[in-house]
Amino acid sequence: MCSARADIIDGKAFAATLRQKVAAQVARLKAEYGIVPGLAVVLVGEDPASTVYVRNKERMTAEVGMNGHAFRLPAHASEAELLDLVRQLNADSAIHGILVQLPLPAHMDARKVINTINPEKDVDGFHVVNAGLLATGQEAMVPCTPLGCLMLLRDRLGSLAGYKALVVGASNIVGKPMAQLLLAEKCTVSIAHSRTRDLEAEVRQAEILVVAAGRAELIPGDWIKPGAVVIDVGINRIERDGKPVLVGDVAFEQAVRVAGAITPVPGGVGPMTIACLLANALTACCRAVGASEPAELVA
Numbered sequence: 002m003c004s005a006r007a008d009i010i011d012g013k014a015f016a017a018t019l020r021q022k023v024a025a026q027v028a029r030l031k032a033e034y035g036i037v038p039g040l041a042v043v044l045v046g047e048d049p050a051s052t053v054y055v056r057n058k059e060r061m062t063a064e065v066g067m068n069g070h071a072f073r074l075p076a077h078a079s080e081a082e083l084l085d086l087v088r089q090l091n092a093d094s095a096i097h098g099i100l101v102q103l104p105l106p107a108h109m110d111a112r113k114v115i116n117t118i119n120p121e122k123d124v125d126g127f128h129v130v131n132a133g134l135l136a137t138g139q140e141a142m143v144p145c146t147p148l149g150c151l152m153l154l155r156d157r158l159g160s161l162a163g164y165k166a167l168v169v170g171a172s173n174i175v176g177k178p179m180a181q182l183l184l185a186e187k188c189t190v191s192i193a194h195s196r197t198r199d200l201e202a203e204v205r206q207a208e209i210l211v212v213a214a215g216r217a218e219l220i221p222g223d224w225i226k227p228g229a230v231v232i233d234v235g236i237n238r239i240e241r242d243g244k245p246v247l248v249g250d251v252a253f254e255q256a257v258r259v260a261g262a263i264t265p266v267p268g269g270v271g272p273m274t275i276a277c278l279l280a281n282a283l284t285a286c287c288r289a290v291g292a293s294e295p296a297e298l299v300a
């Protein structure tokens with residue numbers, strides 16, 4: 002019986018180091034340009050998970066020395082009010098990054114709201130212009146979660162060229178940009194989704210496996226190729242033995258016996274997402290003032 006266990010990729014520690022690098026660059030911008038990056042976070046309504054998450058972002062924004070600006074609109078606010086706020090933030094030279102927390106209430110068109118953000122301030126990288134820039138290999142704002150996954154993969158593997166990579170999930174916010182980033186790294190990339198005929202057969206071939214399907218423990222451990230690097234983007238709240246627990250899209254306890262390395266949930270990709278948001282805000286500020294961009298913080 003093989004008892005080797007995968008290395009656990011410590012996203013929480015990696016994210017803390019990344020935030021320290023961001024903090025050092027924030028200090029440099031302040032010293033050399035007299036500018037402090039400003040990050041606006043807009044929250045519509047009072048979804049409890051979103052509220053907690055936004056509060057975390059505010060705390061970490063302050064910790065790296067940036068100016069955080071929180072805007073809260075009531076759940077019944079109109080789309081026009083939100084669009085007005087976004088336009089105000091676009092016009093405000095003290096604001097370098099704008100994030101509108103998703104999901105938005107059903108009566109708002111999220112696509113329209115996101116595409117109203119100035120693409121240069123779009124720290125989520127969700128604007129259609131940024132998606133197009135990424136897909137065509139031009140300088141873009143890169144979505145935070147895929148960027149964080151890429152940093153973890155590069156740290157583990159060095160060059161990603163030639164690896165067989167599978168992305169499970171084809172969302173605009175994770176799966177598609179993740180596949181674009183891996184393609185730019187010269188991986189051989191496949192994307193699986195809900196209509197994929199034989200997911201197991203696809204997973205079995207993957208040397209790099211990124212799972213962002215939003216389905217608790219969708220991937221059993223025995224599907225994983227021995228030695229593969231597994232990045233689990235899922236964050237699912239489920240009940241186990243009558244207790245609420247947080248699990249990923251990969252069955253971690255099984256996968257850890259097969260994979261070469263794997264991210265845990267929590268403590269894997271989640272903290273990287275927030276650290277990359279701060280890195281993107283820094284990048285947006287550097288571009289706005291014409292300062293050099295620290296290479297290690299961008300894709």
Ligand SMILES: Nc1nc(=O)c2c([nH]1)NC[C@@H]1CN(c3ccc(C(=O)N[C@@H](CCC(=O)O)C(=O)O)cc3)C=[N+]21
Binds near residue numbers: 100125145236271274
């Ligand atoms: N415009 C927009 N941009 C986003 O980036 C965005 C969003 N809307 N809406 C909500 C989702 C969710 N999201 C998370 C980021 C970090 C953790 C995170 O740090 N999780 C920790 C703790 C998990 C826990 O204990 O709940 C972990 O995985 O270790 C979780 C979730 C960003 N999102």
